[in-house]
Amino acid sequence: MSSPILRVDVASLILTHPIMNASGILGSEPEHIDVMASWGLAAIVSKTITPEPREGNAPPIIMPLRNGGFINAVGLANRGKKSVKELCNRAKKLGIPLIISIGGSSSKDFVDVAEEAERCGANAVELNLSCPHTPGYGIEIGFDPSTVFRVVKDVVGVLTIPVIVKLGLSDRVVESAGKALEAGAKALTLINTIRAMAIDVHSARPLLSNIFGGLSGPPIHPIAVRVVYEVYKEYQPDIIGCGGITTWEDAAEIILAGAKAVQIGSALALGRARFVVQGVLRGLVRWLKELGLRSVAEAVGLAHRR
Ligand SMILES: Cc1cc2nc3c(=O)[nH]c(=O)nc-3n(C[C@H](O)[C@H](O)[C@H](O)COP(=O)(O)O)c2cc1C
Numbered sequence: 597m598s599s600p601i602l603r604v605d606v607a608s609l610i611l612t613h614p615i616m617n618a619s620g621i622l623g624s625e626p627e628h629i630d631v632m633a634s635w636g637l638a639a640i641v642s643k644t645i646t647p648e649p650r651e652g653n654a655p656p657i658i659m660p661l662r663n664g665g666f667i668n669a670v671g672l673a674n675r676g677k678k679s680v681k682e683l684c685n686r687a688k689k690l691g692i693p694l695i696i697s698i699g700g701s702s703s704k705d706f707v708d709v710a711e712e713a714e715r716c717g718a719n720a721v722e723l724n725l726s727c728p729h730t731p732g733y734g735i736e737i738g739f740d741p742s743t744v745f746r747v748v749k750d751v752v753g754v755l756t757i758p759v760i761v762k763l764g765l766s767d768r769v770v771e772s773a774g775k776a777l778e779a780g781a782k783a784l785t786l787i788n789t790i791r792a793m794a795i796d797v798h799s800a801r802p803l804l805s806n807i808f809g810g811l812s813g814p815p816i817h818p819i820a821v822r823v824v825y826e827v828y829k830e831y832q833p834d835i836i837g838c839g840g841i842t843t844w845e846d847a848a849e850i851i852l853a854g855a856k857a858v859q860i861g862s863a864l865a866l867g868r869a870r871f872v873v874q875g876v877l878r879g880l881v882r883w884l885k886e887l888g889l890r891s892v893a894e895a896v897g898l899a900h901r902r
Contacts, residue, residue, distance in 0.1 A: 828854020844879020
């Protein structure tokens with residue numbers, strides 16, 4: 597579904613509507629690009645790609661929760677930077693914008709994949725500075741505002757395409773967001789999964805092989821709304837809201853907190869993804885009209901009004 601009222605401009609990308617997938621929901625193989633394009637997304641975000649291939653963690657790596665969420669510890673399994681070209685070629689063929697998500701344990705890793713993404717024609721990169729369950733590859737970087745600044749600055753320095761920075765929950769997330777923007781990030785994706793665990797009461801052992809995983813889905817939605825609200829209040833940057841979005845009301849809520857676009861992860865992974873996307877879009881159109889607004893942009897951050 598597309599309607600002029602849904603058009604958004606985020607991180608210098610002009611999109612037909614505000615919905616993209618969250619990284620890790622498919623997006624590691626070229627065939628996934630076809631599948632995700634058929635869901636009616638405005639842009640596709642790849643699985644996080646590191647310079648070298650990674651096998652990820654041993655199973656069990658994902659635990660579905662009763663309330664629609666997951667705890668996952670996939671461990672950034674991916675085919676490495678050699679997969680970027682195929683993904684970009686497939687997206688170009690379909691005419692859908694592609695954002696390459698990048699993971700790494702150093703600035704050099706991020707720069708390496710980012711340069712490949714730009715060379716291959718990606719529309720933007722998203723730096724995953726927030727994986728909560730892969731030591732050395734994410735949250736440790738995002739937790740420390742000065743490291744965020746250095747990594748983002750290094751990547752921005754070598755690219756002409758927009759750099760989006762994905763942060764997770766931390767006590768210093770507002771400060772890290774500020775440093776990412778100061779270093780030249782065009783937008784922030786807020787938030788990643790939240791470190792969590794589950795224990796099997798019969799074997800009396802942790803359920804995931806990695807012990808810890810990242811919590812996603814409806815349980816994290818109010819936290820995502822709070823983080824988006826706080827960061828928007830401080831800097832009014834371009835924000836892509838992410839965390840527990842399942843219905844149009846969830847999307848509308850995070851837009852009112854300050855997001856210009858949204859990413860959906862767990863709700864798409866549960867199946868009937870096209871139905872979820874179309875349902876959110878239809879609901880947003882009705883809602884915007886009901887409020888007498890002419891665009892998504894007019895709703896962004898409205899909850900900050902006094
Ligand atoms: C199975 C799974 C794999 C994920 N892999 C990645 C990843 O590779 N990179 C990343 O930045 N986020 C990853 N995430 C986090 C999502 O992109 C998203 O930030 C998070 O799930 C919150 O959104 P949701 O509540 O809509 O799922 C993953 C999430 C899940 C459930």
